[in-house]
Amino acid sequence: MNARGLDGLSTEEACSRLARHGPNELPAARQNSLLRLVRGIVLEPMFLLLLACGAIYLALGDMHEALMLLAFVFVIMGISFSQQRRAERSLLALRDISSPRALVVRDRRAVRIAGREVVPGDIVLLAEGDRVPADMRLLESASLTVDESMLSGESVPVMKHAAPGATQGSDSAVYAGTPVTQGTGRGEVTATGAKSALGRIGMSLGGIEKETTPVQKETRRIVNVVAVAGLALAAVLAGAYGAMRQDWLGGLLAGITFAMAVVPEELPVVLALFLGLGAWRLSRAQVLTRNIPAVELLGATTVLCVDKTGTLTVNRMRVRTLWSEQAEHDLPQQGAPAVPESLHGVLEYAVLASHRQAFDPMEAAIGHAGAELLADTEHLHRDWTLVSDYPLSREMLAMSRVWQSPDLQNRVIAAKGAPEAIIDLCHLDPGRSAGIVAAAGRLAAGGLRVLGVAEAAFPRQALPVSQHDFAFRFVGLIALEDPVRADVPAAIAECRAAGIRVVMMTGDHPNTAMSIARQAGLTVDGDALTGADIDAFDDETLRSRLPQTNVFCRVQPQHKLRLVQSLRASGEIVAMTGDGINDAPALKAAHIGVAMGARGTDVAREAADLVLLNDDFASLLTAVRYGRRVTGNLRKAFVFLVAAHTPIIGLSIAPLLAGWPMLLMPVHILFLQLIIDPSCSLVFEAEPLETGAMQARPRRPEARLFDATVLSRGLWQGGGVLLILLAVFALARQVGQSDEAARAVMFAALVLSSIGLIQVNRNWGMLPSGMLGSANPYFAWMLVATLALLAAVLAVPPVRSLFAFSMPDLRLALVGAAASVLCVGWCEWTRRRLQGRALRRP
Known part of the structure; x- marks a missing residue:
């Protein structure tokens, strides 16, 4: 070389x-170009409805109203465009991180x-x-x-x-x-x-694919049903309005306004941004989301199956104990103590059985200990030549390396591996085997990883096919430790409080596994199950043992796969960690496969849904927190959407039933969209995890995000706001105010109550006043921008006339302000009442 x-x-x-x-890299799949994004926005139903409204205003000869609508169209398009571009950038960032x-x-x-x-x-x-x-x-x-x-x-x-x-x-x-x-x-x-x-040959390696998630499918169905029903009702409303008032253009305008109020076009945007930005936020927390639907399931996880090395432990091994049948010596954490001569051979042959340029943590620790403890002795053989090696295999949990010294004709073979495998290679009698097994068990009981060491000499040039053909001599045991990460016990306690069970799967000795499990804080009341036990159990017996067992040791990839399948069959939502090529089937079988980013193989990463770039348990718990945060914030956004649309829909129908003039026009709904769209997509997405969310049980996997609870909360809040606003308009007309002044006061109260709806639903476990100082810059920006725009609409005469408003007097303005406060109070009262019912529900 x-x-x-x-x-x-x-x-x-x-x-x-x-x-x-x-x-x-190969040419990436075609990304959404600017033109394609704009075309998608232009073909949205809301945009088409706005064009229809503009055409009607032109037919009525109202050029100012048509121009106002056109201006708002561009503003709404700009918001939608920026939101979709932000989601695109998030996915592109994830694609870069996930490259091999x-x-x-x-x-x-x-x-x-x-x-x-x-x-x-x-x-x-x-x-x-x-x-x-x-x-x-x-x-x-x-x-x-x-x-x-x-x-x-x-x-x-x-x-x-x-x-x-x-x-x-x-x-x-x-x-x-x-x-x-x-x-x-x-x-x-x-x-x-x-x-x-x-x-x-033009093949493309996949990055992160955009998939249709279950919630997206559910939302698409809701949007389609509501849109069809809304358009049908809009047609009926337009016909009834035109027939009753003999104003067919006005009826058509009223029908289109109702359709704009009903169509929940924000839902797909909300979902796309929540899932895309949620995955992007996870990447910033060193958790790569390769499969976007995994973000939905994180909040429902009930079992975390984790391996020991590097996930629960720091993955930095060090030699702790050397043992032979004649002596035993413990090495302190600091310094380079003298090692008894009788134990030099244990470390010498352990070094020879390891790679010189080691990437495995145990081999690196053995090499470091050899360089430190055997320096200036004849036991380091840097001038020996590697002839061949026998790698670790599924059938033989030991590896051997064949060396040739410069002055010896015989070849030296050094082997290390599981003590049982080394005993097998050495063909020891039962008496010696029992003593070695007892010593290995005692060391493993202290949480140490124990390896057996053996050596052999081979005189011939032609090497045998199998390690078993060498005449190995047992040398001793070398025990290494990999301390538990400092943050693991607290993290496991948090999982337990969240109703999430943590299960450890490892290839280690049972005593080692149980010792590490106790140090990590796992519940170890029952016995550990070994791979041999799993092989001996039928499916029903294995499922019956799972609830009492949290530690599985001496397991191989096929055992992990069977355990994951059994947990799934028991109704658990399983997240599984793995790092080897043979872990890929278990990662695929789990609801959420989690690969190690640093020590994991590419095949394992490609089979996984999540990749922990830091390889530690705390990152996995962070992913669960984010999953619960995304789920909770989506539900808040859905409640706000229902609550915000309810008064808009009611105010669109009320003129026909009460014989009033139109209360809301397209320009008013567009103004409200400036509040609703950013609030759903940005304000609620940026809300932190609710206090106590990690003390709640995982949500049921079959539970829908848009369920009866979300619908009832939104309808109660929005229904109360609607009644208060109708009362404000009726009172204004009764005291002799013009329709334009009454409309202005009612609209201002609607805008302020919408802000109140956002504040009430931002955090369901805190009073609105307590959230004022909470960190969410998007809410602050939205609040300032909304109040500034509302002030401009009411105070600037040309703009005020385009909105069909007139300036109300002071008394009516105070009534509107009081109505806004009453709306917020009503929403908070219903939120707390419904929250209390939910908590009392068994």
């Missing part, structure tokens, strides 16, 4: 090649970079579960097999070998986009982006 195969490119050279060759990662050698160090930054000439390190980031020529390989079915159609993984010298053949080339199914390798990038084999 040349020097660059070890050193890699320099940062400067990599930047130069990136500028010359371009990013390592690559482990490359830069400046003589292994660093993980975005796959798009890989350049020709880069040295890339591959391991099982990685997805090859670019076309490469292998420089080094160890049992490396790659699944090339996406290119060749061949379903059997292909074994790859390092290229001799600078030559390259089909068995030494690996191609972009293909997953590594086994082994490790090191290769030099030969082609990136569109020049790779994948790029040449």
Whole structure:
């Protein structure tokens, strides 16, 4: 291998090649262009209704009203456009974060970079579960097999070998986009982006796809039903108005106004923004959402299935204890103490059984301990040559590495792995085996990860096929610790308070698993179940044991899959963490698959719905909080929508029933849309999690966000506001005020009560006065802008006349102000009363 195969490119050279060759990515799917966004807005029903209103005003000869409508049309279009562009930008940001990662050698160090930054000439390190980031020529390989079915159609993984010298053949080339199914390798990038084999055949690697979520389907159905019914009623209203008053253009205007009041065009925008911005906010909290529907289910999660290493623990191992059948020695956390000579061999062969450039935390800890504790001794063999290795497999939980010393003809084999596997390799008698198993169990009971170590010598050049063919000698045990993260016990306690059960699945020894579970704060009243137990149980027996068991140990990927399926069959909503290629089936089977961003494989990340970029349990709990926040805020926005539309609909019908002039005209509804749209899309989305939300039980997965509770709250609040506004208009006319003055007072009260509706529904667990100082800049901006616009409408004569208003006297203005306060009081009273009923409901 040349020097660059070890050193890699320099940062400067990599930047130069990136500028010359371009990013390592394929042409992305066509994004929404500005023209397409504008076209989508123009074809919205609300926009078409506004054009119809403008045509009617032109037919009536009212050019000023038509121009006013046109101005409002552009304002509403601008708001819709900016909101949709914001959602687009959020999804594009997520797409960038979710691009594949690559482990490359830069400046003589292994660093993980975005796959798009890989350049020709880069040295890339591959391991099982990685997805090859670019076309490469292998420089080094160890049992490396790659699944090339996406290119060749061949379903059997292909074994790859390092290229001799600078030559390259089909068995030494690996191609972009293909997953590594086994082994490790090191290769030099030969082609990136569109020049790779994948790029040449025009395949596109997916980023984050926009999916239709269950709530979006439900909302689309509601919008369609309400729109059809509303348009039918609008036609009836237009006919009745025209026939009764012999004013067919006026009737048509009244019908269109009613249709504008009824059609809930905000709902799809609200959902798109809530889910898109919710995913974007999660990414800022180091949680990548690859599957947008997962945001909906987070609030309903009842079981979190997590692995131990790196999720509950810090994933920074250190050697704690060395044990042999003759001696035992504990290593303190600080300093480099002397190790008894009788234990040097345990550490010596553990180092030889590990990779020199280790990426596994245990191997890195063993290498660090060897360099520190065996320095200046004959037990470090930096001049020995690696001949071959036998990797860890599903059948044998041990690995062996074959070394050749410069002055010895015999080859030395060092093995490490699960104590049971090492005992099996050494073919020990039952008496010795029992003593070793007892020592391993005692160490594991203290929360340590225990590995057995063995060595052998082999005189012949031709190596056997299996590790079992070596005459291994048992050397000892090496115990490592991985402390529990400091924030895990509090996080698990918060999960328990939220009605979420945490289940740990690990490949560790039962004693180790139970010790870590106790330190983490898991409930461990029952016994742990092992992979062997799971294999022995039928489905019914396994489901009956699940409620009493929170710790599963010595489990393999197939056990995780079966556990997830059993939990789902028991009615649980399951979130599952995983990091290996074999975890992909369990991640897919879970309601919410969660992959590790730092140590996880590309295949696991692609199978998952969420990716924890920090690999810790606190990030998973953060995702649950965000899920509950999105669910709660969506319900608040829906209540506000119903409450805000109810008086608008009622005021559109009232003139026909009471013989009054039109109370609301299209321009008034457009003004109200300036309040309703940003409030639903921005104000409620930005509200923080409700106090006590993480002490409530998870919502039922079948529960709809737009349910009877939301509808009743909105109708009670909006119905009361409607009655108060009708009373204000009737009182104004009774005391001799003009229709224009009465309309102005009623409209001002409606605008102020709409602001009150927002304030009342922002937080259902707090009084409106208590929310005034809460941090939500969108509400503050909306409040200032609304009051400024309302003042301009009432105070500027040309604008006032376009709204068909006249300036009310002081007494009527005070009546309007009192009505606004009464509306807010009514909404708060109904909110608290309905909230109390909900809490008392069993």
